[in-house]
Amino acid sequence: MTARTADRGARTTGLDLHLGHISGTVRAGLMDAFREAIRADRLAPGTRLPSSRVLAADLGIGRNTVVRVYSELISEGWLTALRGSGTEVSQRATELTGRRTRRQPARPRSQPVHDLRPGYPDLSSFPREEWIRAVKRTISTAPFEAFGYTDPHGRSELRETLARYLARARGLRARADNVIVCSGAAEGLRLVVAGLAKAGVTKVAVEEFGLQTQRQALLKAGLEAVPIPVDSDGADISLLDRSPGLGAVLLTPSHQFPLGVALHSDRRAAVVDWARRRGTLIIEDDYDGEFRYDRSPVGALQGLDHDHVIYLGTASKSLAPGLRLGWLVLPDHLVEVISSQKGETEETAGFVNQLAMTDFIESGAYDRHIRAMRAHYRRRRQQLVETIRQHSPGTQEAGMPAGLHVVLEQPARNGSELARRAAREHLAVEPLDLFRHPESTSDRDGVVIGFAAPSPSGWSGALDALVRALR
């Protein structure tokens, strides 16, 4: 028979089958098309094929032809007849293609055996059961409208719940209208800096140690990131007045990242005063403010002045970074310029997570989880500090009892060398240098150690590896 049309698709009950170009006689052409689809991995071993009746109808050819094609391909080893009825691609088919195994998916990024990098919570403690219940209630009760394109500012239910929660737990002055839900604090910061750049800001002060990705976000928006020194009382606010042209300062006031100190109360007042006098803004990154172990967490700076502080919060430390849930609380006059950096229908956090989070907070599960994790992390931090004191007397840990990391300073050694020694013990820690602003003149050095990431079963092994690296 003459060549058939190229690239035809055949529909079956519950199965779409795409065969390539069928050429030559119908029988030979169909056999070749099957072989080619298996060779190219478009039909993987175990793929169920349509019945001969359905395929014949879809291709407009006689059923007997399909029956013969199937039976010949079975005898050649490409297909297997299933017990009862049905046909599937044979598990041995890959041997006929000359490949011994199927193509492997790309390998995930390699994980260190012991992971003490900062930034990760204990993922194995994610409250799966309670989250499942929240998701289930969400799917059962969400209005149909929620399944469509919704407000890029975020679901109103979550914005209202967050406004109440943040006022209660972090001392914010917030209304739902000022809350924007975003895909983690990282997206929140991108929206903020793009909005500020649009409003005419050109320079933003940053702490001399901080997240490189945050400095990059500033640069990408065309803003200059001007470093200010950090000492044991946090960022040196007095220097802001000496740096002309600043439009804002980015701070981690509750727990400096990564040095681990809190902004002194005098400096909290001074930075608010600076913002009011100069008509500038404070961007408050409250990434782990819930975790203070010696006393109640200090309230957010935003509580002191909701007109000059842009608040950035996240579920990445309190729950899991993979949820990609973060929130901004904006001064009234900035809501429009910052939220307009999102597209018209761009919903960067899907409604299921947003409404599940609403449910999770409203049911009290979020508070319970944070309390449990606080106790868990407090114990870990204590064990880490005791281990270091016992096994490495020359080492000092910097920072207050808070958050999910500590900084280790070893005067006689540099941080990068320590991180390399750790790597030889299959332990990942991060040198302080990784967080240093390129123009910083600080001579502080050390490694940043996250104590949250290992699962309970991996924790003691990680501590042992650290002791070996510190020797």
Ligand SMILES: Cc1ncc(COP(=O)(O)O)c(C=O)c1O
């Ligand atoms: C200082 C700081 N801010 C914010 C974040 C949270 O980012 P996100 O919410 O995008 O996960 C992190 C996470 O590592 C962080 O270390």
